[in-house]
Amino acid sequence: QLQLQESGPGLVKPSETLSLTCTVSGGSISSSSYYWGWIRQPPGKGLEWIGSIYYSGSTYYNPSLKSRVTISVDTSKNQFSLKLSSVTAADTAVYYCARFNLGYCSGGSCYPGYMDVWGKGTTVTVSS
Amino acid sequence: AIRMTQSPSSFSASTGDRVTITCRASQGISSYLAWYQQKPGKAPKLLIYAASTLQSGVPSRFSGSGSGTDFTLTISCLQSEDFATYYCQQYYSYPSLTFGGGTKVEIK
Numbered sequence: 376q377l378q379l380q381e382s383g384p385g386l387v388k389p390s391e392t393l394s395l396t397c398t399v400s401g402g403s404i405s406s407s408s409y410y411w412g413w414i415r416q417p418p419g420k421g422l423e424w425i426g427s428i429y430y431s432g433s434t435y436y437n438p439s440l441k442s443r444v445t446i447s448v449d450t451s452k453n454q455f456s457l458k459l460s461s462v463t464a465a466d467t468a469v470y471y472c473a474r475f476n477l478g479y480c481s482g483g484s485c486y487p488g489y490m491d492v493w494g495k496g497t498t499v500t501v502s503s
Numbered sequence: 504a505i506r507m508t509q510s511p512s513s514f515s516a517s518t519g520d521r522v523t524i525t526c527r528a529s530q531g532i533s534s535y536l537a538w539y540q541q542k543p544g545k546a547p548k549l550l551i552y553a554a555s556t557l558q559s560g561v562p563s564r565f566s567g568s569g570s571g572t573d574f575t576l577t578i579s580c581l582q583s584e585d586f587a588t589y590y591c592q593q594y595y596s597y598p599s600l601t602f603g604g605g606t607k608v609e610i611k
Contacts, residue, residue, distance in 0.1 A: 422539075422547065422590055424600040435598035438504065471546055478594035479535055486597035489537035491558065493546035 379494035397472030410475035509603035526591035535595035
């Protein structure tokens with residue numbers, strides 16, 4: 376049974392970089408059938424897609440966060456990671472990692488779709 | 504980016520009720536729509552993808568319909584465990600996946 380587990384600091388200072396890792400167990404991150412990525416949820420608010428990565432390293436980011444986000448994959452460790460730079464209080468949220476099924480396909484490429492397996496989430500607070 | 508609008512944002516219902524939640528896309532998304540259920544303190548759970556395909560293990564009282572810009576999630580006979588917040592998500596527009604604002608279903 377596939378499981379995802381987020382890990383990383385729960386407290387980050389303003390202007391610093393938030394770093395989280397998602398460890399995948401019970402399956403391979405190198406599958407060609409899926410993307411892997413991150414979603415966040417500020418306290419009391421809705422869901423926001425952050426970005427997704429394919430095992431080959433291809434990435435897609437939310438345009439509103441693109442200048443601050445880096446997602447990377449380490450297939451040898453079956454992990455992928457999120458870095459969000461220059462954080463502010465607005466980045467305080469529960470951060471989820473998830474497996475993305477392939478969605479819209481065009482010109483021989485398929486893009487991230489819907490999320491069928493989620494981690495439990497980790498709370499990150501930005502505060503000095 | 505495609506904007507997803509859910510209605511209502513919240514409502515109260517009783518066990519056994521038939522309930523319908525609506526999701527409207529700001530432009531056509533074919534059938535590239537998923538629905539999720541989220542309970543307090545928990546990660547979202549996939550219910551439906553491709554607008555109307557039930558995810559494995561999800562009770563058949565959940566159903567989805569629609570294409571283009573207008574979609575609905577229906578719960579045919581509300582159970583106590585169904586009181587939660589529901590989100591729609593489009594995956595037609597790349598590279599930007601977007602969610603609706605959520606619909607909270609509360610106990611009447």
